[in-house]
Amino acid sequence: MGRGASYYFASLLWGGGMTDKPKKLNSQKRWRIRNPKAYAAHKAVYSALRNGNLKRQSCECCGDPKAEAHHPDYSRPLKVKWLCRTHHKFEHARKGVQ
16 A cells, blocks of 8 residues: 655655654744745855855844844845844834734
8 A cells, every 4th residue: 555755745744754644843844834935045044154155244233243134035035134133023023024
């Protein structure tokens, strides 16, 4: 009794391997599936930072050296604004995005 390719890929997507019952997705995996462009942009920044093609900078608003990359446009993944956590949260709240 063989299982088709669709079952295999669906079980991998759900993180269940080849079991009969797929595992429940955690919130991070659900976000990745719902936001593929954002996830790809985040991966591109992480990779560029790791490879030295992009350098972490301080917050553009207050100068805090612990800044995060903010993507105003996901279609340009390496064009980011560097914001501290406080200003990053404020930027998302201002745009009504979580």
